[in-house]
Amino acid sequence: MATLATPIPPAAPLHAEAPPSYADTTRDIIATLRPPGRKYYVGMAFVLVGLAFGAFCWGYQLRYGLGVTGYQPPIFWGTYITTFVFWVGIAHSGTLISAILYLFRSGWRTAVYRTAEAMTVFAVMTAGLFPILHLGRAWYAYWVFPYPNFRGVWSNFRSPLVWDVFAISTYLTVSATFLLMGLIPDVAAVRDRSLGWRQRLYSMVSFGWKGSDREWHHFGRMYLYLAGFATPLVLSVHSVVSWDFAMAIVPGWHATIFAPYFVAGAIFSGCGMVITILVPLRKAFHLERYVQVRHFESLAKVILLTASIVAYAYATEYFIAWYSGNPFERSSFYNRAFGQYWWATWIMLTCNAFIPQLLWFKKIRTSIPTLFVISIFINIGMWFERFVIIVTGLSHEYEPWQWSYYVPRWPELGILVGSFCWFSMWFLLFIKFFPAVAISEIKESLPPPVQAGGRR
Amino acid sequence: MSAATGVVGVFGGVDAAVAAIESLKARGYANYRVYSPTPRPELAEALARKESPVRLFTLFGALTGTAFGFFYAIATSLDWPLVTGGKPIVSWPPFVVIGFETTILIGALATVAGMFLFAGLPKLGRAPGYDPRFSDDKFGVVAFGGPAQLAEAREIFAASGAEEVKDV
Numbered sequence: 001m002a003t004l005a006t007p008i009p010p011a012a013p014l015h016a017e018a019p020p021s022y023a024d025t026t027r028d029i030i031a032t033l034r035p036p037g038r039k040y041y042v043g044m045a046f047v048l049v050g051l052a053f054g055a056f057c058w059g060y061q062l063r064y065g066l067g068v069t070g071y072q073p074p075i076f077w078g079t080y081i082t083t084f085v086f087w088v089g090i091a092h093s094g095t096l097i098s099a100i101l102y103l104f105r106s107g108w109r110t111a112v113y114r115t116a117e118a119m120t121v122f123a124v125m126t127a128g129l130f131p132i133l134h135l136g137r138a139w140y141a142y143w144v145f146p147y148p149n150f151r152g153v154w155s156n157f158r159s160p161l162v163w164d165v166f167a168i169s170t171y172l173t174v175s176a177t178f179l180l181m182g183l184i185p186d187v188a189a190v191r192d193r194s195l196g197w198r199q200r201l202y203s204m205v206s207f208g209w210k211g212s213d214r215e216w217h218h219f220g221r222m223y224l225y226l227a228g229f230a231t232p233l234v235l236s237v238h239s240v241v242s243w244d245f246a247m248a249i250v251p252g253w254h255a256t257i258f259a260p261y262f263v264a265g266a267i268f269s270g271c272g273m274v275i276t277i278l279v280p281l282r283k284a285f286h287l288e289r290y291v292q293v294r295h296f297e298s299l300a301k302v303i304l305l306t307a308s309i310v311a312y313a314y315a316t317e318y319f320i321a322w323y324s325g326n327p328f329e330r331s332s333f334y335n336r337a338f339g340q341y342w343w344a345t346w347i348m349l350t351c352n353a354f355i356p357q358l359l360w361f362k363k364i365r366t367s368i369p370t371l372f373v374i375s376i377f378i379n380i381g382m383w384f385e386r387f388v389i390i391v392t393g394l395s396h397e398y399e400p401w402q403w404s405y406y407v408p409r410w411p412e413l414g415i416l417v418g419s420f421c422w423f424s425m426w427f428l429l430f431i432k433f434f435p436a437v438a439i440s441e442i443k444e445s446l447p448p449p450v451q452a453g454g455r456r
Numbered sequence: 457m458s459a460a461t462g463v464v465g466v467f468g469g470v471d472a473a474v475a476a477i478e479s480l481k482a483r484g485y486a487n488y489r490v491y492s493p494t495p496r497p498e499l500a501e502a503l504a505r506k507e508s509p510v511r512l513f514t515l516f517g518a519l520t521g522t523a524f525g526f527f528y529a530i531a532t533s534l535d536w537p538l539v540t541g542g543k544p545i546v547s548w549p550p551f552v553v554i555g556f557e558t559t560i561l562i563g564a565l566a567t568v569a570g571m572f573l574f575a576g577l578p579k580l581g582r583a584p585g586y587d588p589r590f591s592d593d594k595f596g597v598v599a600f601g602g603p604a605q606l607a608e609a610r611e612i613f614a615a616s617g618a619e620e621v622k623d624v
Contacts, residue, residue: 022493022593146532154532158540158550166557174564181568185591189493192588207578210586213490213503215575220495221508222571229518229564236556443494449593451469451617 020289022449025442029186029435030193032285036432039284044428047421054418057411058133066136070409074402075394077134079412083419084130085386086269087123088168088241089262092234093270093302094120095175098182099230102223108298110445111291114438115281116274117179122426123273124172126419131164133415160243167240174233178226184209184219185440238266245389251332252393255320261313265385268306268352271299272378277427279372281436290437293366300365303378307356310385314353328398335396336388340405344388351381460623462600464585465613470498473595476616477502480599483608488599491590499595510570517566518559525558526551585624598624 020028061068071078094116101109132141144165146155155162188209191202209215242262245253275296282291321333336345355377358364365371395404408416430436467473473490477499480488492499529551537545572578585598599609606623613621 026493026592146528152536154536156538156540157529157533157554158543158547163550163553163557166554170557170561173561177564177568181571185494189591192591203580207572208580209577210579210583211491211493211590212583213492213499213505215577216492216495217500217503217505218508218510218571218575221510222567225511225514225567226564229560229567232556233560236553236560240553440494444496448470448496448498449468450471451467 019446020442022443022446025290025446026189026193026439028287028289029437029439029442030190032287032436033190033432033434040428040432044425047424047428050417050421051425054415054421057414057418061133061411061415062138068409068411070407070412072404072406074397075391075404075406077390077394078406079387079408079416080130080134082383082386082390083416084127084134085241085262085390086383087127087130087419087423088238089266089269089382089386090273091120091123091127091171091175091270092238092263092266093274094118094123095178095230095234096267096270096302097274098178099227099234102227103231106298107445108295110438110441111295112274112278112299113441114182115278115436116270117175117182118427118430118434118436119270119273119277120175121172121179122423122430123270124168124175125426126423128168128172129419129422160240160247163240164244167237171233171237174226174230178230180205181219181223181226182438182441183434185211186435186438189439190435235263238263245393250393250397251326251328252317252321252336252389252396255317257313257316257320261310261317264306264309264313265352265382268303268310268356269378269382271303271306272375272382275299275303275371275375276379279368279375281431285431285436287437290442293368296368296371297362297365300359300371303356303374304359304365307352307359307378311353314349332393332396336392339392339396341388341392341395344384345392348381348384348388351377352385355381460603460606462585462598462624463606463609463613464587464620464622464624465597465599465609465616465618466587466589466620466622467595467597467617468593468619469617470496470595472617473597474498474502476597476613476618479612479616480597480609483612485599485601485605485609487601488597488609489585491586491596491598493591493593493595508574510567510574513570513573514563514567517569518563520566521559521562522555524562525555528558529554594619 069078094113097109097116098113098120101113131144132138135141144155144162146157146162155165157163184206187202188206188211191199191206194202239259239262242258246255246258248254278291278296282288318333318337321329324330335341355374358370358374364374391406395406397403465473465476467476470492473492477488477490481502490499490503530546533545539545584600585596587594587596590596597613599606599612601609610621
């Protein structure tokens with residue numbers, strides 16, 4: 001046996017890439033804030049054109065009244081309320097990932113939570129427009145707020161619509177606070193690496209954060225309690241939204257299953273949207289070292305779980321409609337699956353109940369392009385779920401002479417497109433002004449730098 | 457070099473910063489500050505700070521919110537007594553939703569206010585001894601005191617493995 005002239009080289013490390021250092025993390029994540037390229041501006045231009053079209057559609061609707069929509073008596077909740085519930089649902093996974101997984105100390109949330117949280121805030125900002133957009137006299141929208149007035153009239157606190165006002169405005173405030181608080185240490189890191197007006201801006205936004213022991217001590221507690229508040233809040237908000245329907249006696253709406261069913265659906269759709277956003281974001285900014293395939297796999301598992309809950313809820317709804325023996329419920333659900341809206345119902349079932357079952361396979365869970373395609377189907381499916389609940393419910397109430405058929409008309413679809421553009425506009429602005437991945441939390445999850453050799 | 461009020465030690469490793477903190481504590485220093493890019497349990501353990509009083513803000517904010525939500529719903533219902541669905545004017549179950557949301561709203565805002573108060577934010581001016589590297593990958597320990605104490609602190613920082621020791 002020949003002797004080796006040179007010692008055997010060390011085996012390649014198990015992980016092809018070493019974990020990033022603290023300095024790498026700061027550099028790579030702040031690199032996302034560099035002046036954008038042409039693609040960004042082209043994207044922004046598309047978004048602004050879409051938003052302008054949405055604004056035009058709303059102006060048209062204000063000028064000519066709600067007659068420009070496809071509303072047919074008794075269907076006066078259509079695309080707008082569908083889209084409202086859709087965006088509120090999207091908003092839910094952000095707080096789930098940032099607050100609930102924080103309380104559970106789930107390590108994988110770190111990489112994705114900032115994106116999810118920003119998505120939450122912008123989705124609530126989008127959702128909040130729709131109750132106003134669907135008003136014929138939008139300038140009276142402030143009437144929903146209980147404020148002292150000379151007529152002595154107050155809101156009816158027994159109405160779920162007023163609960164909704166409280167739930168959504170609380171959710172917007174608390175999720176925005178949560179996002180801004182989490183940003184403080186990261187914005188301070190950006191401040192220390194920028195000049196001129198940006199430095200002054202970041203100095204203000206970071207409230208002069210320095211990262212001292214005293215600041216971290218109180219900050220950590222504050223963050224924990226905010227997460228503790230956000231957790232029941234996120235569950236309550238979509239429950240309240242579901243009660244907008246469940247408290248009414250419309251067949252197909254009046255069910256106790258609605259709150260958990262809506263919450264599961266919201267988390268399902270939100271995680272889908274997180275994937276839809278993260279895949280291009282990660283590619284554009286080369287964040288593969290921070291947002292890894294295993295993070296996507298974890299999101300896919302949450303999707304698989306919540307998709308199964310949603311599928312179970314669909315099955316329960318149909319079972320209860322049959323088992324109740326109530327002819328109106330039976331008729332409503334039969335109409336849903338095989339009546340005039342069969343197409344919407346089967347899009348919903350295919351996208352929400354069947355397609356996500358593919359995620360049982362690890363190969364699919366770890367394939368980014370496949371996940372991206374599935375996430376698009378989820379977004380479509382969850383929009384149709386709300387459409388099915390709202391429109392088929394209203395189109396097929398108790399009296400046959402009341403039955404009607406609604407399809408959205410162009411101003412509604414224009415506003416729907418505009419809402420996606422409004423959301424995208426905020427998101428595109430966000431990723432160029434604030435770190436889209438949490439710098440200080442990524443550092444927290446990394447092994448800290450040590451210098452054992454340098455110590456005497 | 458006579459005007460120095462503090463000494464900064466810049467550390468490349470969390471272990472060295474912990475060693476410096478422990479030496480400072482062993483010599484009886486009380487007036488020092490630690491900067492880190494991220495909260496580290498090692499540092500928190502070495503510093504052994506008391507439980508943050510932010511939680512009292514959380515508790516009282518939440519209780520205020522609950523009281524406010526119920527008060528608001530009850531008082532306005534009594535002020536505009538409109539019977540709907542044959543239900544009592546003051547009907548508790550729906551008011552729980554209002555009370556719940558205001559509990560969270562005011563509790564969360566009070567928690568944030570507590571953090572700002574106790575952490576001394578906003579603090580837009582300069583902090584003595586702060587270095588932009590402390591938001592990147594270095595840990596900083598700043599000791600304040602008289603000339604004799606500062607001389608001792610310089611020695612402690614050098615002995616603990618500081619990459620740089622400077623006066624402020």
